[in-house]
Amino acid sequence: MPEKKVETRWSSFENRGAEKSAGGLENKGAKGHPFNRINAGESINLLDIDGSGTVQRIWLTFSDRSPEMLRSLVINMYWDNEEKPAVSVPIGDFFGVGLGKKVPFESVFFADPEGRAFLCFIPMPFKEGAKIEVVNQSQKDLKALFYDVNLTLEEHPEDLLYFHSYWNRVPQTELGEDFKILPHVEGKGRFLGTNMGVTINKDYKDSWFGEGEVKIFLDGDTDTPTLVGSGTEDYVGTAYGQGAYSQQYHGSPIADKENGEFAFYRYHVPDPVYFYDDIKVTVQQMGGAPQDIVKEFVKNGAKLQPVTIDAEKKLYQLLGEDSNININDVDAPKGWTNFYREDDVSATAYFYLNKPVSDLPSLQPVETRVQGLTQSNTNKSSGL
Known part of the structure; x- marks a missing residue:
């Protein structure tokens, strides 16, 4: 008692x-x-x-x-x-x-x-x-x-500390612009985690969407974060792709490659994320595929920006020290190519804050929320 x-x-x-x-x-x-x-x-x-x-x-x-x-x-x-x-x-x-x-x-x-x-x-x-x-x-x-x-x-x-939650959807992300899981919030608190949904842009067929790194900006971070991961599927606890699974702290209840739909979560319970002045959480919009497939996407008019080439002996940084490389050149290194892309992304963020209200934007209108939803459902609705 x-x-x-x-x-x-x-x-x-x-x-x-x-x-x-x-x-x-x-x-x-x-x-x-x-x-x-x-x-x-x-x-x-x-x-x-x-x-x-x-x-x-x-x-x-x-x-x-x-x-x-x-x-x-x-x-x-x-x-x-x-x-x-x-x-x-x-x-x-x-x-x-x-x-x-x-x-x-x-x-x-x-x-x-x-x-x-x-x-x-x-x-x-x-x-x-x-x-x-x-x-x-x-x-x-x-x-x-x-x-x-x-x-x-x-x-x-x-x-x-009061409980808060924020939802955001971008039906088509901007090329090279990180998606905001949690926009900038001022105050003291704890980030509890997120569940996300991604619907794949058909311009990239069934290529892998999850190369983007989650970044958590804490207590005065501006251009660069304190916490950064190594890929989307890595953040939710799996690796080398993403199938359907659910566990206590991370999971992917939906991994439908055929229809291009993925829903997944990560909850920071054993690995708490505290902040004392402010916080922002983002994820890069980046995927990957063999280089020949990426070149075919470009040929077909898909919007993308190559980021790295994982060749046999070296990872080439196409936006950094190796920015002079063009994947279309005959002598360009060959290998798995990561690239910025544009998909339909949504996320729910959960956090505690030392005040009962925040300055986050209001919920998006219902038209934005339901736009383009597939009407099939794993479990059919039942009327009463």
Whole structure:
């Protein structure tokens, strides 16, 4: 038992206020109010409570789990009565898998046992109040949403870190420009990690997309970061390509080479990333292929910029000391060629910050979120 009094509460449609002795009041205590409808354009609160406490677990499910709905439903979280949400993310992406897809997986922060539920286990403390809402920004009514938010009521120290999440999508990245997983944020906190989604640009056929290095800029870093990896699949814990897998701290629930769709995550639990003044997280938009294939891409009009050639005895740096090399020259070194490219990239970043609001941009409009989504889904939606 904790030394100080800690009270347990559950918020659901059977006890919306998470109040003591106020559960199951409808239908004479029988199953009276397990779910709610959310019409198009409407919102509903999952939690709205005053006081100090910690959200410990969120579970929910709903009747329409199509890619469009997973990107059109938005989950917002507000701490300490602030008007701007600390979390404003498409609901599917927030719960661990991008691309508007539902697949079974399990990680330290999120899980979906059979591809039909949404679970989050990230502790979310607050001092003066908490509100969690779901907004239906689609053109369709949602027949049923079920949920429970499990929390504890407890006091917190003054130097509290609040949970935040940010989502970003660029349907076609700019050549040579790093994608921002987390734009510049000022304050003190901890970066928890990210889940990302990539839809391959067909100009590059089925070539490998994941040569880009993740860069984390900390505490005054400007042009160069303190933390940098060696490739996208390396960052998420695998190597030499990327198949489908899920583990506690890293995984790739979707690795569909045929359709050019990859969704993957990395959570910094055993390897914490702290910041004290500011942070920014990016990933290079870079892929690779045998040189003859890269030359064929160029011939067919694909936008790309060669970066390195891994020849038999040397790695040639085409933007550095070997910038005079042109891969089309007959005497150019031969080998695997990495190149900047343009793909459809999205990401959800998770972090703690020592304030309940940030200066990050607002969530992109629903048209941007659903643009070009493939409507096939691993687990078909089921109506109620």
